[in-house]
Amino acid sequence: MINLLQQIKNRRLALQLKQNEMPMRIGISRQQYQRLEAKGNPRLDTLELIAKGLNSDVMLIPKEKLSAVLAVLESQGNNTSLQNMQLNHSNEQKKLSDDPWKGLLEDGDDEDDNGN
Structure with missing residues (x-):
């Protein structure tokens, strides 16, 4: 199973969004987003912003x-x-x-x- 950061990147690519477009969509700096997608450990509120920017939802699945x-x-x-x-x-x-x-x-x- 792919990790969360890979899922974020895959979703961004599926939406045909460039990495430099994401900060504007979610309201964080370009460097913060690049670091997060590369090796980050996002806080829950940041993860929710990213999900919203990717037309997605964060969900806990049993x-x-x-x-x-x-x-x-x-x-x-x-x-x-x-x-x-x-x-x-x-x-x-x-x-x-x-x-x-x-x-x-x-x-x-x-x-x-x-x-x-």
Whole structure:
């Protein structure tokens, strides 16, 4: 399994970002970022900034679930379904931002108070 620093570099490359673009995205100095990617031991708050700059999240994965998570991440077929889940979540967020009260007091069906 690759280490965290290699994962950060791989994600940056997958997003086609240059190393010198990262400091601007996350608000740290160029030297600090270069040192971190090369051999660093980032603090949690710095790691969270990096994850955000790489459109990612920091997550603690229980060891007993690790193989399942890796299988999902590595499988090409599931990448499409993961992207669809993310799009659906994004669309749901947009709907909520348009009308945050929608559905909050409804009991699940589309009937009005008169049963119609």
